[in-house]
Amino acid sequence: MSETVTQDERRTDERPSDAAGDGTAGAHPAIAVRPGFQDAASSANTEKVFELRGISVFYADVPAVRDISMDVFKNHVTALIGPSGCGKSTLIRCLNRMNDLIPTARVEGELLYHGQDLYGPRVDPIQVRKLIGMVFQKPNPFPKSIYDNIAFGPKVLGMDGDMDEIVERALRSAALWDEVKDRLNENAYGMSGGQQQRLCIARCIAVQPDVILMDEPCSALDPISTGKIEDLMAELKREFSIVIVTHNMQQAARVSDRTAFLMVELDADEKHRWGRIVEYDQTEKIFTNPSDSRTEDYVTGKVG
């Protein structure tokens, strides 16, 4: 573990350019900044978790995203926003090699995770997914008890330690413990949608990942549940790095430190369409003073 860290620091030193960012310092009053978010400590962290260099993803030779280059920083919440079909989900699923499960999917370009090539020949996608967890759009608890939902990951990974403790810690981290501590043996399908999604987050935390990927985690939830998950993200980013895909621009503005805006591009004869990154910067800058007019049109609601 410590080895990885030193390696990272070295890498960061080599390439400091992106790390500092060029966001304007003064926050725009129109953007609601939650306390705890976008705090100096986490925004200043310049350790890179992911470095994407010219990533393109194809499904059966049809491009879904093209030429994506961006850095994802440690203990940041990094948001991917953009209109439907711009490849946000495709992109996030590259980061823990979930695209490997689709036989026709192909990833090109270089994707470094703590400086290591994530698609290198000796990398086992199973090991990757242990380190990089994922929360999906629709809550997908297992058809088991709440307890077994959490215990499943640690069990199959052969983690040591008292299982009751692991379960409790995970549920507490997901701010779910007080709601479910008296019904741990009940089926997870009896929970509300918001609780189910927090259970999925707890399930993910239980295997102690390094990064949590969230693919539109709140799109199936009501505003109160959404608020709880957003609060949770503020807590979780102290320990984990989070990448979130969201349709909801306000959500990106509320929870993320950095935001990438993707857009759909068409080829000359309009046969194929794919996503491409338009702008990637500090969230404040994206929402208050974007460099690209297309970003401005999107975040101000003129298009999309």
Added chain:
Amino acid sequence: MASGLEPKTARAEMAMAGARGVTSEMMSKQPRKDVIRNTIFGSILLLTIAVALAGLGLLIGKNLVDGASRLNLDLITHNNSSNPEEAGLRNGLIGTLWIMFFVVVMLVPLGVGAAIFLEEYGNRSSRLIRLIEVNIQNLAAVPSIIYGLLGLAFIARAPLDLGYVVITASMTLTLLVLPVVILASREAIRAVPASIREGSMALGATKWQTIRRQVLPASVPGIVTGVILALSRAIGETAPLIPLGAATFLTFTPGPFTEFTAMPITVFTWVKQPQPEFQTLAAAGVLFMIAVLVVMNSFAIWLRNRYEQSW
């Protein structure tokens, strides 16, 4: 509640009443043609069910009338015998139980294994897999006597040369109902949504861990239902057992490794006898077998409704 919407004047009241009348008229009127068509179509469908049920009703009714006098505990506590007053289904029943025991032992791993392979590992677009799929469906429709001849040629005689014993019957019946279990298990496995597999894989579980700990437990109700339905078919099969030398008049109780008889075989031999007492006994035997099948199938349905996961 609707106070703001109540009409304030007599005119408004009348206009509102008129509007309501028109609305209810429009909504209640169904074109005459539609009514006639619906009635005709509904009647035809009802008739098809009636024909199916009438067959079953006739079978049960006739056998009840014929066999009621022998429908008592003696039917299953007496061994078969050449004396119709003494004869019973006991050794046939025990033979069937032994056969079914070995069928289950072979059927479940083979059927579930094949289903897992086809659903989780087989490449849907590969020709070989498609050929296998089509063949499994065809096998489910092959006449059962063909399986009897297959069992005779390959299991009872060389190359396996096991002889005319319980295990031979079990292997033959397993082959016969295997397609049913494979199809039902595939159905159950396919019903487990992809999101469950993704959720498991995203935690770092391997493919086999995902199948073993998520997919299979979630599909157990469907698989068990399929196995019970397959067994209920196997229990009733007579034809494939005849070439395998199902002893017509076994006087001893069959064990796991002996020669065998089975319930349908026993009933079949009774029907062939000239004495009318045997006909009565056969009717009672038929009723007992129907009862067994009804219980098994009801259990399968109950199991499915009780434990099937709705996603």
